[in-house]
Amino acid sequence: MSYHIDNLDSLQLDVLKEIANIGAGNAATALSVMVNRPIDMNVPKLNIIYFNEVENILGGADIPVTGIYLEFHGDIKGTIMFIIDEASTFNFLSLLFGKDHLDKDKNLGEIELSALKEVGNILTGSFLTSLSQMTGLTINYTIPAIAIDMAAAILSVPFIEFGQQGDRALFIETVFLGKEKQVNGHLFLIPSIDSYTTILQALGVA
Amino acid sequence: MIKTIKVGMADLNIVESPGVLLTLGLGSCVGIALYDTEKQIAGLAHIMLPSSKSINNNHNPAKFADTAIELLIDLMTEKGAIRKNMLAKIAGGAQMFSFKNSTNNLLNIGERNVLATKKVLNGFDIPLVAEDTGGNFGRTIAVYPKTGVLFVKTINHGTKEI
Numbered sequence: 001m002s003y004h005i006d007n008l009d010s011l012q013l014d015v016l017k018e019i020a021n022i023g024a025g026n027a028a029t030a031l032s033v034m035v036n037r038p039i040d041m042n043v044p045k046l047n048i049i050y051f052n053e054v055e056n057i058l059g060g061a062d063i064p065v066t067g068i069y070l071e072f073h074g075d076i077k078g079t080i081m082f083i084i085d086e087a088s089t090f091n092f093l094s095l096l097f098g099k100d101h102l103d104k105d106k107n108l109g110e111i112e113l114s115a116l117k118e119v120g121n122i123l124t125g126s127f128l129t130s131l132s133q134m135t136g137l138t139i140n141y142t143i144p145a146i147a148i149d150m151a152a153a154i155l156s157v158p159f160i161e162f163g164q165q166g167d168r169a170l171f172i173e174t175v176f177l178g179k180e181k182q183v184n185g186h187l188f189l190i191p192s193i194d195s196y197t198t199i200l201q202a203l204g205v206a
Numbered sequence: 207m208i209k210t211i212k213v214g215m216a217d218l219n220i221v222e223s224p225g226v227l228l229t230l231g232l233g234s235c236v237g238i239a240l241y242d243t244e245k246q247i248a249g250l251a252h253i254m255l256p257s258s259k260s261i262n263n264n265h266n267p268a269k270f271a272d273t274a275i276e277l278l279i280d281l282m283t284e285k286g287a288i289r290k291n292m293l294a295k296i297a298g299g300a301q302m303f304s305f306k307n308s309t310n311n312l313l314n315i316g317e318r319n320v321l322a323t324k325k326v327l328n329g330f331d332i333p334l335v336a337e338d339t340g341g342n343f344g345r346t347i348a349v350y351p352k353t354g355v356l357f358v359k360t361i362n363h364g365t366k367e368i
Contacts, residue, residue, distance in 0.1 A: 054214075067302070149302065149361060153233030157303060160234055160254050
C-alpha cells in the first residue's frame, strides 16, 4: 500500500508527531549551541491544510516570508522546507547577532542571508538526523537554498510537490523561544510517495 | 464598491465587469487570465501543475493547466462570453529556489507550467497576448474584465500592467 496524507491513520499521525517533537527538540538544542544561549521550544503541532488556506498559517498569501529549502536522498528522498515570517526573521537575526540587529526597512545583506541559511541548515539537518536515528534509514541532504518573497510563492514549491499526491499539505509548526524574542517556524517535510511507506515501515506502523 | 473575487492556489473563478479577479503570491504556479472585453467577462485560474494526464489524483480541475483552461472556457461561455473573442494573458512560472546539480525534476516546474499553459491555449485557439513569466520572484495579479488589463505586483521587482 502506498501512503499519502489522505490515508494516514491516527497512529501514523501520532508517530509523525513524535518524530516532529524529537526532531524539533534536537533542532532547538543545536540552535542553542550555535547562538550560545538557551533556546526553548513549544511542543510542535502537526497541521494538514488545503492549498488555498495559506493565509491562515502565515498571516497573508502575499506577505514577505523567508524560506530555506533543501533536498534529501538516500534510503528515502524528498525535500524539506523551513519557513519563518518577517518578524521571526528579524528576531532570529537578533538571537544570532545578540541585539536588535537590523531595522526592518533595511534589506538583508549577504551576512544575514548566509546566517539564515546556516540556521536553516542546522534546523533541518538536526531534524533529518533525528529521523535517520529513529528509523535506521540513511539520509543525506544538500546545501540549502534561501528565498525571501511572498508567502504563497514560497509555499508553492512544497505545495506543488504535495500537489502530485493530493490537495493538502502536511507541516510541522514549531515555536522557538529565546530570552525575549520568539521565532515561529514552519517545517514542511515532503517525502516522495515511496518514502512515506519506507518511513512508516521502518517505524513499524505501515 | 467593486466586487473582488480572490482565487486561491489550485482554484479558479470567473467575474463580470465591474468585478475584479485577484490571485496572491504566484510562485512556480501560473495565473491564467482569459477575457472577452466585448461581453466584459473574465476568468482566472491559479494552476500548480502542467497536466492532469500524468497524475493519478486529478479530481481538482483547477490544479492543472489542461483541465483549468477547459473549465474556464466552459464557465465563461455559460455566462455569455464568446469563445472566439477570448484572449489570454499569463503570469508566474518562477523558479523560487536554485540548486547546483539538483536531481529534483520539480525545480523547473515553473517553466514547465508556462510551456504547458501555452500549448493548451494554442490547442483551444486562444491567442496569448501578453505574459510576465519566469524569474525567481513571486507575483500577485489582478485581471479586469472590462479592459482585459492584467495588473502584476511584486515585492522587489516593481508593478506593471500588461
